[in-house]
Amino acid sequence: MSITLNGKAYKLPEDVSTVQQLLEHLELSKRIVIVEVNKEIVQKDQYDHPIRERDQVEMIHFVGGG
Amino acid sequence: MNSRYSRQELFKLIGEKGQKKICQAHVLIIGAGALGSASAEMLVRAGVGKLTIVDRDILDWSNLQRQQLYTEKDVIDQLPKAVAAKKRLYEINSTVDIETIVADVTAENAEELVSGKTLIVDATDNIETRLLMNDASRKLGIPFFMGAVVASYGLTYPIGLGELPCLHCLLDTLPPQTLTCDTAGVISPIIQVVAAHQVANVFKYLVGEEVDSKLKSFDLWTGEQAAIDVTPLRRSDCPSCSKDASYPFLSKESQTRTAVLCGRDTVQLTLPPDREVELRQFAEAIHPIVTGLICNMHLVACNFNGHRIVLFRDGRMLIHGTKDVVKAKMIASKLMG
Known part of the structure; x- marks a missing residue:
């Protein structure tokens, strides 16, 4: 499945079909992340939200440096 | 027209009127590392009236790769960053009143630091100080222009404008571990990108233009970018920005x-x-x-x-x-x- 992730084309492995699985795949599941799918924010308790072909996903994670 | 700020005044959306507002501002920068150096240099060149820089650290060789205000001599002299920053900033624009404070930002001094400032620019290196400044910003009603970087990645978000969520609304819990420049490294170009977004927003705020209020991220290595309207994440019961806020990070116990x-x-x-x-x-x-x-x-x-x-x-x-x-x-x- 192909999606757009943070503005770039991104090919998902077959076993990734929810926001939670995508966060795990990107090694972001233990970080604080703001997630948007097709311009709608996905709240933390809805991370079983499906990800479908051609979805536009944006993920911003917090970092500490400055 | 060759006066110091002429090129900025020729930019119609600032103009002479906007420049006057910039010249009247008193900006507080928390941190004089990479982001702090970059923001301070832009703000001083732009002619802010007064700049206060707070930093607890002294210079080290590993700073020179990206912290643009400092020289080898500053490292050899073991200068505190805030002191070395003032020295260089005065050479750039001697008309700006520059105040430096060599100190740790804590629950005890946060409100005093923020009080009386026009706005705060975030250049700290840790999430705890950001949440502390977020609370001070919300309690005193002074906007806080957040920025953070690591590796080739950075993010920006302006706090305290309109009905937008504050940092506490977005984070709700303290992360166990955030990536830092000392563990994951950092490249200098991302500093410039993040500081540029922060300072552009500062200019817009000072001249009374609408500030770009999205949470934004950039990765200069992969080319990824994101911009999210986080309005739905505002919490009506947020301890830091709701009507009944208790500003928990301003209490000693949460530090x-x-x-x-x-x-x-x-x-x-x-x-x-x-x-x-x-x-x-x-x-x-x-x-x-x-x-x-x-x-x-x-x-x-x-x-x-x-x-x-x-x-x-x-x-x-x-x-x-x-x-x-x-x-x-x-x-x-x-x-x-």
């Missing part, structure tokens, strides 16, 4: 507590009670930059910059080889963010 262990040349830091400790994740993050690393179910121990460091599962961190609590907190920030 990292420090104690010098008598006769042991050791500082004990106790992380805030709601900060989760993930020993394995911590060990993985620091692995590239420490030696003698031990990780078991009770603790992580390692050697870093000549100090033996032990983090216990209950959130206590021992930093051996110093009695200086500020230095100990800096080491913790470098390792944990």
Whole structure:
């Protein structure tokens, strides 16, 4: 499945079909992340939200440096 | 028209009127590292009226790759960053009133630092100080232009404008570990991108234009970019920005507590009670930059910059080889963010 992730084309492995699985795949599941799918924010308790072909996903994670 | 600010005044959306507003502003920058250097230089060149820079650190060779205000001589002279910054900024624009404070930003001094300022620019290196400034910003009603970087990645978000969520709304819990420039490295171009977005927003705010209020991220290496309208994440019961806010990070209890262990040349830091400790994740993050690393179910121990460091599962961190609590907190920030 192909999606757009943070503005770039991104090919998902077959076993990734929810926001939670995508966060795990990107090694972001233990970080604080703001997630948007097709311009709608996905709240933390809805991370079983499906990800479908051609979805536009944006993920911003917090970092500490400055 | 060749006066100092002529090119900025020729830019129609600022103009002479906007320049006057910029010249009347008193900006507080928290941190004089990479982001702080970049923001300070832009703001001083742009002619802000007064700039206050707070930083607790002294210069080190590893700063010169990206912290644009500093020179080899400053490192050799072991200058505090805020002092070296003032020296360079005065050479750039002697008409700006520059105040430097060499201090740790804590729950005790946060409100005093923020009070009377036009706005705050974030250039700190850890999440705890950001949440502290977020609370001070919300309590005193002074906007806080957040920015953070690591590796080739950075993010920006302006706090305190209109009905937008504050940082506490977005974070709700303290992360166990954030990536830091000392664990994951950082390249200089991302500093410029993040500081540029922060300062552009500062200019817009000062001249009364609408500020770009999205949470934004940039990765200069992968080319990824994101911009999210976070309005739906505003919490009506947020302890930091709702009507009944208690500003928890301004209380001493929510800060990292420090104690010098008598006769042991050791500082004990106790992380805030709601900060989760993930020993394995911590060990993985620091692995590239420490030696003698031990990780078991009770603790992580390692050697870093000549100090033996032990983090216990209950959130206590021992930093051996110093009695200086500020230095100990800096080491913790470098390792944990």
